[in-house]
Amino acid sequence: MFPLTSVADARPETAGIAPAAGIPGGAFIEGQWQTHALDLPVRNPENGQILAMVCVSTPAEVKGAIGHIHEHLAAGDWPLRSRREALERTSRFLLERAESFARLIASEASKTIREAEREVQRAAETLRLSAAAAAELAGETLDFEDSLAGPGKIGWYQRKPVGIVAAITPFNDPLNLVAHKLGPALIAGNGVVLKPSARTPLSGLALVNLLLEAGVPSGRIAAVVSGPGVSEALTTDERIDLISFTGGPRTADRIAAAAGAKKIVSELGGNNPTIVCADADPAWAAEAIVAGAFGVAGQNCLSVQRVYVHATLFQTVVDQVARGAAALTVGPKLDRGTDVGPLISEDEARRVEDWVDEARAAGATVHSGGQRRGAFYDPTVLTGVPAECRVLREEVFGPVVTLVPFTDTAEAIAAANDSEYGLQAGVFTRSVDQALAIAEKLHVGAVVVNETSDVRIDSMPFGGFKKSGVGREGVRFAVLEMTEPKNIIITLNPAQAQHPGGLAERPAS
Numbered sequence: 001m002f003p004l005t006s007v008a009d010a011r012p013e014t015a016g017i018a019p020a021a022g023i024p025g026g027a028f029i030e031g032q033w034q035t036h037a038l039d040l041p042v043r044n045p046e047n048g049q050i051l052a053m054v055c056v057s058t059p060a061e062v063k064g065a066i067g068h069i070h071e072h073l074a075a076g077d078w079p080l081r082s083r084r085e086a087l088e089r090t091s092r093f094l095l096e097r098a099e100s101f102a103r104l105i106a107s108e109a110s111k112t113i114r115e116a117e118r119e120v121q122r123a124a125e126t127l128r129l130s131a132a133a134a135a136e137l138a139g140e141t142l143d144f145e146d147s148l149a150g151p152g153k154i155g156w157y158q159r160k161p162v163g164i165v166a167a168i169t170p171f172n173d174p175l176n177l178v179a180h181k182l183g184p185a186l187i188a189g190n191g192v193v194l195k196p197s198a199r200t201p202l203s204g205l206a207l208v209n210l211l212l213e214a215g216v217p218s219g220r221i222a223a224v225v226s227g228p229g230v231s232e233a234l235t236t237d238e239r240i241d242l243i244s245f246t247g248g249p250r251t252a253d254r255i256a257a258a259a260g261a262k263k264i265v266s267e268l269g270g271n272n273p274t275i276v277c278a279d280a281d282p283a284w285a286a287e288a289i290v291a292g293a294f295g296v297a298g299q300n301c302l303s304v305q306r307v308y309v310h311a312t313l314f315q316t317v318v319d320q321v322a323r324g325a326a327a328l329t330v331g332p333k334l335d336r337g338t339d340v341g342p343l344i345s346e347d348e349a350r351r352v353e354d355w356v357d358e359a360r361a362a363g364a365t366v367h368s369g370g371q372r373r374g375a376f377y378d379p380t381v382l383t384g385v386p387a388e389c390r391v392l393r394e395e396v397f398g399p400v401v402t403l404v405p406f407t408d409t410a411e412a413i414a415a416a417n418d419s420e421y422g423l424q425a426g427v428f429t430r431s432v433d434q435a436l437a438i439a440e441k442l443h444v445g446a447v448v449v450n451e452t453s454d455v456r457i458d459s460m461p462f463g464g465f466k467k468s469g470v471g472r473e474g475v476r477f478a479v480l481e482m483t484e485p486k487n488i489i490i491t492l493n494p495a496q497a498q499h500p501g502g503l504a505e506r507p508a509s
Contacts, residue, residue, distance in 0.1 A: 023205045026054035027225060029061050030068040031218035033209075040226055042108055042202055045375050046333055046342050051107055054201050057224040059233035062193070065222035069164055069191035070239050072219025080134055082215065083187050087131035089214035094124045094207075101175060101206065106333045108200045109174050110297050112341050113334050123176040123207070126458045129475040130183025136479045137188065142487065152492050159483035161189035162263065163241035166234050168255075170246050171344050172299045174200035178207050180458070181244045182221070184478035186211070190242075191220045195234060198226040199344055235259045242482060246301075248395075249420075249467045265471035265481045267463055269301045269395045270423025272453035273416035275438060276317060277409065278310040280428035284450070285309075286320035292426070292452030293321075293401035294328060294379040297340050298352075302424055304452040305396055307403045308412040314405040318383055321403065322367035325379040342375035343398060349377045352398035356380055359389040359402075369399070395421065409434075413441050422465030426452035444468075 025033030026040070038053040094101060098120045105116035139158035144150030167181035178196060185192040196204030208223045224230055235243055235255050242263040245255055249268045256264055274292070276285045292304035309317045328339040343349045353372045359382060360366060369380030382402045385392050391400055406412040416425060424446040427438050439447035445464035448455045456462060462474040471481050 023052070023202060023209060026052075026205075027057050027061070028205070028208050028212075028218075028221070028223040029057070029065045030222070034061075040198060042200070044107055045110060045199075045344050052202060054198075054205070054225045055227075057227040057230050059227075059229040061227075062224055062230055062233040063237065065193055065224060066164060066234075066237050066239050069193065069219060069222060072217065073163065073191050075219075078189065078217055078220060080137065080187075080189070083189065084131045084134045086211070086215040087127050087183060087187055090207075090211050090216075091124045091127035091131065093210050093214055094120065094127065097210075098124075101203070103334070104206060105175055105200075105203050106341075108202050109171060110299055110341050110344050111333065112338045113336060115296055115341075116333075119173060119176050122458055123179040126176055126179040126475060127183045129459050130179075130187045130479075133184065133187050133476045133479045136476050137483065139485065142489070153489055154492065155487060155489035157485045157487045159188070159480070160486045162482055162484060163190060164239055165190045165192045165482060166195070166240045166243045167192055168195045168231075168234075168243065168245045168247065169197060169204060171197040171200040172296060172301075174203035175207060176458075177246055178204040180473055180475070180478065181246075182207065182211065184473075184475055185244070185482050186216060186220065188479050188482045190482055192222075193234060193240070194221070194223040195231065196223070196225060201225045231255075232258060235262075244473075244478075244482075252469075263481075265469075265473065265478070267301065267423075267469040267473060268467055269397070269421065270444075270453070270464060270468050271305050271393070271395050271419045271421045272302060272424055272426075272444075273306045273308060273419070273442075274304050274426035274452045275409075275412045275416060275428070276307065276309040276313060277427070277429040277431075277434060277438075278312050279430045279434075280310075280313065280450075281430070282313045282316045283320060285313075285428040286317050286324060288426070288428075288450075288452050289317075289321050289401060290324035290328070290379075292454035294325065294340055294399045295454065297343050297377070298379075298399035299343060299397050300454065301395075302454045302456060303397070304401060304426060304454055306392060306416070307401060308406050308415055309403055310412075311405045311407050314403070318367060318381070318403050321401070322381045325368040325381050325401075328379050330376055330378055340376075340379055340399060343377060344375075346375045348398065349375045352377050352396065352400060355390045355394075355396060355398075356382070356400060359385045359391050362386045362389055364389070364391075364402075393419075409438065413438060417441075417443050420467045423468040424448065424453035424455070424464065426454075445472075 027034040039056045041050045102116040142155040165185040245266045331338040333341040364385040367381040369378035379399045422444045435449045461472040461477040463472040
């Protein structure tokens with residue numbers, strides 16, 4: 001287990017509360033865990049209890065962290081085999097300590113203990129896949145035979161690390177989304193500076209500690225949480241070669257504007273549609289909608305938000321989804337009988353409440369839920385929502401789903417595509433032909449047949465169109481984003497080489 005250091009005992013309001021995972025410090029900078037400036041409380045969103053204190057860092061410390069990694073990358077190599085073995089060990093260590101990591105996630109985030117346990121398993125898988133992605137770096141030989149400039153040459157390319165990656169992660173998957181950035185960055189040979197969400201930093205810091213224990217050199221990794229100017233210092237530093245960001249489009253716009261000519265990979269959320277065709281199994285569809293809309297209290301970029309149901313099935317599906325939502329248990333996260341925990345803060349619950357009240361005032365019908373208690377918001381099912389309401393137009397990021405009837409499939413496809421986002425979509429139908437025809441016309445990064453949008457396999461290319469992001473995650477695809485091809489070209493017998501037509505006719509660059 002981690003070394004136990006209570007960074008909170010000195011404060012009266014946190015007396016007797018040890019950090020949930022015994023993380024050695026509140027930031028990891030220049031190869032050292034930091035135990036000063038522990039001024040940022042991490043609270044349990046369920047009850048406001050302070051779990052631990054982490055560091056409020058400074059721009060100078062961020063610069064120092066980047067500089068330390070930059071020097072380490074310049075000074076020495078970390079062989080691929082060692083990188084692979086370190087990630088394999090980290091995956092194994094994580095499974096061995098799954099219970100403590102699950103409790104950590106459930107304490108600082110919104111997930112129930114059962115949801116947190118699933119996230120730990122997925123994070124271990126993500127790290128295992130990252131180790132296996134070593135094969136992506138081999139490259140291949142270059143085909144010179146069928147080229148004017150090719151005779152007398154052989155060559156190949158390999159994928160080389162971009163340099164230093166800034167990894168910025170959100171609160172909703174505080175372990176697996178960190179693994180999705182650190183694992184590919186490290187196997188590719190990069191250094192990485194992690195900035196986890198200030199709301200849920202403990203899981204990410206604990207994973208950094210585990211990576212170090214598994215053999216990741218301290219000069220390859222750093223972690224900062226928050227502080228005035230920290231984000232700007234991280235994203236604008238000229239030594240940062242790639243920014244991997246998961247969050248909202250407005251923040252992404254600010255990062256891109258400030259960062260300048262840097263490579264950016266971003267996943268920016270979704271307003272995900274599902275289409276239930278006339279031939280679908282309504283019970284199967286309703287069960288999947290309930291699971292896809294209300295897991296993690298709807299705080300999931302893949303959460304199903306808009307459901308377009310054929311008119312012949314509409315009332316049946318509405319009734320079954322409403323019953324399913326009402327049957328969910330909303331309550332304490334560590335209670336194994338709980339299905340839906342709190343939102344990440346009471347402010348977020350109030351925002352969801354405001355959006356639902358706006359729709360209700362505009363004429364929408366609430367079939368289930370629509371009630372807030374502190375940071376908890378009951379799973380809510382809406383119909384009759386006017387098209388201009390925010391619960392339809394924007395990403396709710398809360399436990400709310402809206403159902404809309406349709407009679408023509410083309411109408412449903414057009415409505416599903418009528419969004420600034422294009423992350424994923426679901427289609428329910430018994431017809432393979434119909435499923436493929438609809439999938440072809442949906443402008444999203446993935447279409448899931450006979451399921452909602454809430455499906456992600458950690459090895460698949462993950463991302464979307466429009467405002468849903470730039471580039472792709474999904475381990476081996478992230479490795480490709482975090483590397484560049486480097487060509488090696490050898491001229492055989494250069495003394496005898498002849499360039500066709502002389503210098504003037506050589507191919508221009």
